Amino acid sequence: MMVLRLLAETLIHETVHAMIDKDHSHNAQWNQAQQQDIAFISTYAESHPFREDLA
Numbered sequence: 001m002m003v004l005r006l007l008a009e010t011l012i013h014e015t016v017h018a019m020i021d022k023d024h025s026h027n028a029q030w031n032q033a034q035q036q037d038i039a040f041i042s043t044y045a046e047s048h049p050f051r052e053d054l055a
């Protein structure tokens, strides 16, 4: 069951990179919201805010 969960999380994560990152990571409204937010979705996103905050 753990393997299936890891597989699902990986598929979702990589799908966000493939389908959403290009249009949103450099979007002015997204970048403004990101700067106003007090937290990141994960420590990984905090370490790489321009490539991992959406995924």
Ligand SMILES: [Zn+2]
Binding pocket: 013, 017, 051, 052, 055
């Ligand atoms: Zn990623």
